[in-house]
Amino acid sequence: MSDISDAPKAARDRRDAKTIAAAPNFDLLAGVSLRVSVEVGSTSMALSDLLNLTEGSVVELDRAANDLLDIYANGTLIARGEIVNVDGRYGIQVAEVVAPDRALTGFERRG
Numbered sequence: 001m002s003d004i005s006d007a008p009k010a011a012r013d014r015r016d017a018k019t020i021a022a023a024p025n026f027d028l029l030a031g032v033s034l035r036v037s038v039e040v041g042s043t044s045m046a047l048s049d050l051l052n053l054t055e056g057s058v059v060e061l062d063r064a065a066n067d068l069l070d071i072y073a074n075g076t077l078i079a080r081g082e083i084v085n086v087d088g089r090y091g092i093q094v095a096e097v098v099a100p101d102r103a104l105t106g107f108e109r110r111g
Contacts, residue, residue, distance in 0.1 A: 038081070038092050039070040068095050 041061025053059070063069075068080035071092060081092040 034073045035075075037072050038083075039072065 041063035043059060043061050045059070068082060069092065070077055071079040071081055071094065077098050079094045079097045081094045081096075084091045084093045
């Protein structure tokens with residue numbers, strides 16, 4: 001047998017049934033809620049510096065103002081984007097979607 005057309009019909013039917021059963025059913029997951037968050041940047045500081053923060057204090061972050069922001073779904077990096085104004089509220093415009101194999105590069109799970 002060189003290809004599936006040479007296989008007996010019963011074997012082809014079983015293989016097709018397995019393929020259909022393994023196909024993702026995204027409708028089933030459509031109602032699942034995920035926590036989506038956006039990271040503007042981060043920094044490390046001594047506890048004493050943190051305790052000395054007052055109203056008007058400025059904390060410098062590790063990201064340039066024109067860098068894309070990281071978008072996380074349940075702590076996993078999924079995309080990068082820019083802040084936009086949506087009817088007086090913050091929004092995020094997706095500029096690039098992170099490939100699943102690249103999402104783990106430099107990955108640091110957020111809780």
